[in-house]
Amino acid sequence: MKTFSFFPKICLLLFVTGLLTYFKANAKVLTLAQADSLKRVLKGKVTPVNQVNTLLLLSEYYLLRNGELQSDLDSASTLAEDATRMSVINNLHPEYVKSLYLRGCILLEKGLRKEGKLLIRKAYGFAKLYNLPEQKGDFFEKEGHLIEQDEYHIKQKIKYYRKAILYFAQANAYDKEAPARQMLGDLLIIDNQKDQALKELNAALVAFQKAKIPDTQGVYKLMASIYIQMGKYDKALENSISAVKTAEYLKDSSLQMSSIYNTTALVYYYLKQEKPAVDYWEKALVIAKKYQEKSYIQMISGNIITAKARINDYKGALKDLIFFEKKYAKDLSAEMIGRIPYLYLNIYIGLREFDKAQQHYQKVWDIFSTLTPEQAYYKFYLNSITRYLVETHQYKKAYPLLLDYEKIAIQEKNYLYLSLAYQNIYKADSALGRLQEAIEHLKLYKVASDSLLNIEKAKQLINLQVKFETEQKDKNIQILQQKTEIQNSIIQNERVLKVNIIAGAVILLLLLVISVSRYRLKQKVNLQLEKKQAEINQQNDLLKKLLNEKEWLLREIHHRVKNNLQVVISLLNAQSAHLNNQDAIVAIQKSQQRMQAISLIHQKLYQTDGLSTIDMRWYIAELISYVKEYSNFKQKITMDYVLDDVTLDVSQAVPVGLILNEVINNAIKYAFPNQSNGVIRICLQLDEQNFVHLGVRDNGIGLPDDFLQHTSESLGVNLIYGLAEQIDGNVEITSDHGVKVKIVFPLHKELVNV
Structure with a gap:
């Protein structure tokens, strides 16, 4: 194939139609210029610019095609050279520079790095000569891509991508600016510039929208990762769900989906929502296994085991860990080799098997000793070590480590870690006799726990799906319209070909x-x-x-x-x-x-x-259980109760609860002085006139003969009468083979009408 003009027209039309079908089947998004070029070729409007752009698109198709066949690279090279010749003949400067860049990338793919870099630099020289900002941006983007992504070169890599973005923005090349900003955001995360990364990723979303490219799931995933690191889990959850929704809508089946599901699971895990976390991790694991990505499989399997341990399913977690270790014994990654002792330590602590935990504790301590506070796993190992020391009563050794863990949690504004730190510090203070410090740390633990699981965040978790769908409605409609437009365009182009062959232009x-x-x-x-x-x-x-x-x-x-x-x-x-x-x-x-x-x-x-209402059957049962536990009575006293299904509002439930507390405690204290067997029977009934009958009776020694109900100076008796008066109740106290207290009061009208 020497030039574009030697293609028989019918063969070209068939090939381009097949190419469009391929893009559709593989969900590849064409830029507007590329789609327009192909549509013009199919409609017969073949100008030199359209011819060259189509050649470049076909060349790129062979270059990026799945697999690494030499024949594909040869076809890509031939098409790119034809594009270069036609660009020179027709004096098309932008297309000429694009063809040089493409040929340079093909040489790099063939392993000819020196020749490929020289051709890319030559293209940049012409881009400067012709003052082509988009093509200048291509050079810096490609140069940045070729630089090693390690701690020694990350700054230079960031610098090149910033220059590329500057030129793409100048040329309004949003289809190139968007992925470049996404890549820059990823690099800034690696370089620990979280605020700058968020700024670039938000700008990437705007560029994707302007380019009408819906594939933004990767951007949302990166933003969710940043918010996880910052401890802003509400925003992390919102962005991770956006990533999931966008990817599932576009039917993304790539390995990226595993990473998206994993990130979403992590957010739920840090919010102590273990069930959805495990659900997302299992989805991530299916995709990782599909691509046989061992590092993903091992990482996600470890996360699932950790989640099971979190919900106290230590036996299930131990079973999974033993199976996992045997299955991947020969292929364990360096990360998992260090993580397995950490998992065993946490599980055996949970099982209270400290003799088995001790050997894993020593391994974890040896690994922890080599880490610095800046490293990601430092705080996880520190948490397990302090937990082991507290549970084995080594409080003095644990205390300075706990203060270190508290410091890290405060710096990261991570309420999950902070609540764990204060809980263990409170235990250590109590054991060491530091009562004042224990009270202070108990208060701080409650504040941290409330901050992590406050009502507002619980409401966000419940309603976030609805909120997300509402906020994203307009965007989803735009994506749907764009995809419909692309699909309709492809269908129409296919019909054009069939109609030209069968029935002609009129039909x-x-x-x-x-x-x-x-x-x-x-x-x-x-x-x-x-x-x-x-x-x-x-x-x-x-x-x-x-x-x-x-x-x-x-x-x-x-x-x-x-x-x-x-x-x-x-x-x-x-x-x-x-x-x-x-x-x-x-x-x-x-x-x-x-x-x-x-x-x-x-x-x-x-x-x-x-x-505003209380189920009194539940409440009375809970109250009796508390009284039994708190009183710790030595007599053989049996608590018997007959309770109807009665619901009271707060204004009645509180006095009834206090009355029951007084009567039951008095019965336990005074009714059975001779350590004899005793029975306390509690009855709660609702009659047809909506009057509640509350009775408490014991078979004890009864009241003294000179007991005067209405003139008693007992605080408990006066409290019973006072509380009964609050609920418009009538009190009757009798002594016959024991004491019987009966109170009758009307049910509130609001509950009667329910």
Whole structure:
């Protein structure tokens, strides 16, 4: 093949049609100029520029074709040389420089590095001579690509890509600027310039949009990785889901999907959402196995084992780890060789098998001793070492390491690591007798835990999918329209060829008119539907926002009330440890019990969907369990209860809980003085008139003969009457073979109407 003009036209049309089919089958995105060049050739509008661009496109096709066949490189070289000759004949400067670059890349692919670099530098000389900014950018992009990607050359590599982007932006070559900015963002991540990397990746998204290229999943994945490192998991999750959605929409089946799923899983893992994390890791593992990428397979398998250990499935994690180690014993990567002792150590700590953990601890310590705080695995090994030392009561040795771990967590603003650090420091302080420091670190642990799993982030996790789809709606429509346009263009071009062969130009024209007419009609209908859908979505978004705000506020109130009560209980407990007066200690303990009765209600409220009502069957069972545990009574006392399905709101549930706490504790304390077997029976029923009957009865010694119900000076009795009055209840206390307390009160009208 000497020149383009020697191609028989029918052979060229068939070849180009086949090429378009190949691009379609392999989801390769053509630039607008390339697609236009091919369409013009198919329509017979073959100008010299179109001829040269088509030759360049065909040459690039053979160069990038799967496999490394010499025949493909020879075909690519012949086509590129024809493009060079035609560019010279027709005085086409940009196309001439492009052909030189392409020929240089072909030589590099053949292994002729010296000749290839010389030809690329020659192309750059002509690009400067003819003042072609896009072609200048091509040179720096190719030079940057050829530089080694290691710590000694990373700065120079970044410098070349910045120059390339500058020229691509000057030429409005968005199809080249976009991937160059994506590559620059990746390099900046490696060079630990996270803020600059985010800036470049955001600019890459804009360039991809201007170039009308939808393949942005790689950009979103890189942004998610940066936000993971910065500890901004809400933004990391948003970007990782964008990467997944974009890739799945474009049916990306490359190895990149494994990396995208892995990154998404990591975000969920750091947010303590283990189930979706494992689901995404399993997807990533399927793709890694498909491409037989051993490094990916080993890394993801290790991540799944770590997640199982996190949810306390230590036996399952140990089984998987043993199988994994046997299967890949001969092919373990350097990373996994160091990671396996770390996994065994964490699993055996979880299983409380410290004798087996000890040998792996020594291996982990030996590896840890060679690391510096700047290295990625330093904090993971440090966490496992401190965890082992705390669990084996080596608190003095653990303490300085824990402070080091705290420092790293604060620097990274990582609340997961920070909560783990404060939890272990609190244990160490308690064991070493540093009570004041223990209380302070316990408070810090709760703050870190709240910051990691606060209600706002929980709401984000639940609604992020809906939010993402709403925010990305316009973008998805644009992507769909673009893909539809490309597919329709390919279909139309294929029809042109068939019609030219079978029926001629007249039938082709008719088909084109019909296709355009149907397309316009479809566009009008779609536009109307989109407007209606936008109105509906706007109303739904407003309602969701109002509802979510209300639920968030109520849940936050219950959460804070519960936490504050727990802090007060802890403070009272700490205070009682320093008291010698038995009456004061008993009074504090009673106060703690009453606060716990209230705390259980608020705990249930913020953990469930119902934010104002309590299931009393659950609550009474929990309260009895707490009283048993706290009282630690030695008598053989049986707790028996008959409970209807009764639901109370907070204003009634709190007094009922306090009444039950008083009555049950009094029965345990006074009803059975002779260590005899005793029974305390609790009954809760709702009658047809919506009156609640609450009864507590014991078979103990009963009340003294001179007991006066209404004049008793007992705080407990007065408290019972006072609380019953709050719920408009009637109290009846009788003594007959034991004490029976019965309270009848009306159910709130709001609950009656539900």
